[in-house]
Structure formats: structure tokens, C-alpha cells
Amino acid sequence: MTGEQHGPGPVITTAGLTKHYGAVHALTDLTVEVGAGVTGLVGANGAGKSTLIKILLGLLEPTGGHASVLGHDIEHGGQEIRRLVGYMPEHDCLPPDVSASDFTVHMARMSGLGASAARERSADVLRHVGLDEERYRPMGGYSTGMKQRAKLAQALAHDPQLVFLDEPTNGLDPAARNDMLRLVERIGSEFGIAVLVTSHLLGELEQVSDHVIVLDGGHLLRSSATGDFLQRTGSLLVEVVGTETERDRLGEALALRGLTCRPRGPMVAIDPPPPELAAEGVAHDLIRDVAAELGLGLMRLQPDRRHLEDVFLDGGAHV
Structure with missing residues (x-):
């Protein structure tokens, strides 16, 4: 056909x-x-x-x-x-x-x-x-x-x-x-x-x-x-077992280690890592280690996909 x-x-x-x-x-x-x-x-x-x-x-x-x-x-x-x-x-x-x-x-x-x-x-x-x-x-x-x-x-x-x-x-x-x-x-x-x-x-x-x-x-x-659209983010999403309290504990600990974090629903959204953590796998290892130090079960660690609301927030840059 x-x-x-x-x-x-x-x-x-x-x-x-x-x-x-x-x-x-x-x-x-x-x-x-x-x-x-x-x-x-x-x-x-x-x-x-x-x-x-x-x-x-x-x-x-x-x-x-x-x-x-x-x-x-x-x-x-x-x-x-x-x-x-x-x-x-x-x-x-x-x-x-x-x-x-x-x-x-x-x-x-x-x-x-x-x-x-x-x-x-x-x-x-x-x-x-x-x-x-x-x-x-x-x-x-x-x-x-x-x-x-x-x-x-x-x-x-x-x-x-x-x-x-x-x-x-x-x-x-x-x-x-x-x-x-x-x-x-x-x-x-x-x-x-x-x-x-x-x-x-x-x-x-x-x-x-x-x-x-x-x-x-x-x-x-x-x-x-x-492809251009998706490549504009280097952010990560992390989810741990537990309530918002556990989510916030992780976000606060990661912020102390140099990552910019914010809550997104049950997950922690992490901005693209700074240059010293941007090498492949470095930020992932840091997140895994911090979660282990806090005794938190890591459920999900994945690249962040752009969301429709993100496009609205950035005003449609590069239209």
C-alpha cells in the first residue's frame, strides 16, 4: 500500500x-x-x-x-x-x-x-x-x-x-x-x-x-x-521510592553537590549538569551515589523529554 x-x-x-x-x-x-x-x-x-x-x-x-x-x-x-x-x-x-x-x-x-x-x-x-x-x-x-x-x-x-x-x-x-x-x-x-x-x-x-x-x-x-526540538534539553528526571519528603531530601542533597533541581510531580527534575559534571555518566553516577548515601531506592533515572508546557514557558524560542 x-x-x-x-x-x-x-x-x-x-x-x-x-x-x-x-x-x-x-x-x-x-x-x-x-x-x-x-x-x-x-x-x-x-x-x-x-x-x-x-x-x-x-x-x-x-x-x-x-x-x-x-x-x-x-x-x-x-x-x-x-x-x-x-x-x-x-x-x-x-x-x-x-x-x-x-x-x-x-x-x-x-x-x-x-x-x-x-x-x-x-x-x-x-x-x-x-x-x-x-x-x-x-x-x-x-x-x-x-x-x-x-x-x-x-x-x-x-x-x-x-x-x-x-x-x-x-x-x-x-x-x-x-x-x-x-x-x-x-x-x-x-x-x-x-x-x-x-x-x-x-x-x-x-x-x-x-x-x-x-x-x-x-x-x-x-x-x-x-531531533532539533529534543536536543535542546540535557536535563534529567529522577524518581525514588517514597513520599514527597524523600523526593525533597534527594533534591536538597543533589543541590549541595552542584546540581540545579526542582520538583516535578513525584520526581526531581535536574537541569543540564555544569561542565564539571557534564561528561558522560558522571552526573548519573553522582545521583546514584547520593541516593545510596541517603538510603533511598532509585526507581527511575532518565533523560528529560521536553514537555508542551516547557515550550510555552520559553516563549517558543527558535520558532
């Missing part, structure tokens, strides 16, 4: 894209490019993610600015864009009395495939998303994870060049969430289909995205390659 390749250059371009609903500013002066591979679109609920997708699909008219998708201007090329793009909406929209097979065939037919090609394509995508054995059951009896897979299948049914996946992990338990993220990664890497995937959880998109775009209140906060 491979998508027809878009030519070189960005698959999505926006210039000054703006959408206001009276006093509510859903998007403001958004200028950004999206390339091939998997791009994560991150922001808290209400940040403008779904609004952006609906504008790019031609379902909403912008208040100002311009955008193109796969080389087609959104103002005049909405129908062609929707022919070339797959869309997985955030909310449950599946008819409960229809099977995944019939629904996916119907959506493929709606996108222009003939009856035979639609049936073949439907069987193909349902197998890829893991619904092969369940495809003839009415979707009303599906679990949340199965419904999300059915929505993903219909987005892929017409062999798109680009797919918009709006909160595909919504409502999923951790195991199903990981399965969905692996599917998203395969779509971009194995199938050769460009992906724009939204989430309010930055951490999960770090796992699968080549590029991350962060929106805050309709404004672009940051856009960069995922």
Missing part, C-alpha cells in the same frame, strides 16, 4: 492564515510549511489545530491569508484537495449499524474509486489497521480502539497522498495508543503517505514525528525538526 508521491517541496504551505469567529481568534497570522513524512501538530485543546485542518480541507473559509495543499490553492482547489487527502476526524462519526467493510468501501467510492477497486482497497487498508477479522461486524459494537482504526481505514481508503489525523489516540488506553502511533509511523515511512497528525500530548508525537509544529492560542509557537 503506497501513496502516489507528491513532487519535491512542501505538501502544505500557509501564509498569514487567519480565522476569527467574532472576538474569538482561532488562528492568527499562521505562516508555516509542512513537508513529507510525519508532522506533529501540537497544542492544548482550543489551540487551533482542528480549525487549521478544516481550513486546509476547504471546509472552513479563512478570515485572511492564503494556503495551498499539494500545490492546490484552498480557495479554488478544495474539491481536488479532498480527492487527494484523507481525513480522520477527532470525534466519533461512524454509523453504528454499518460494518467497517461497507463503510470503507463507501468512502472509497465517494472519493472516486470504482466498485471493484474500492472493495480491494477496503480489504487492504482494514488488514493494515488490524481490523481484518472484525471488518464485517457493525461498528456500533466496536471498542474505542477499533472505532479509531476504522476511522483511520476510511482516511486511507482512496490511496491519498496526504492524510490529516485529528487526535487519533483520543480515548485510547496506553497499549492501544502505542499501537495507533506505530500505525501512524508506518503510514509515513512504509506507505510513503505524508501525515499531519494532531495531539495535545507532545510526548507521544515525539515518538513518531519527523517535524513538530506547536500552536498556542492560534499562534505559531514553534516549528522545527523533532
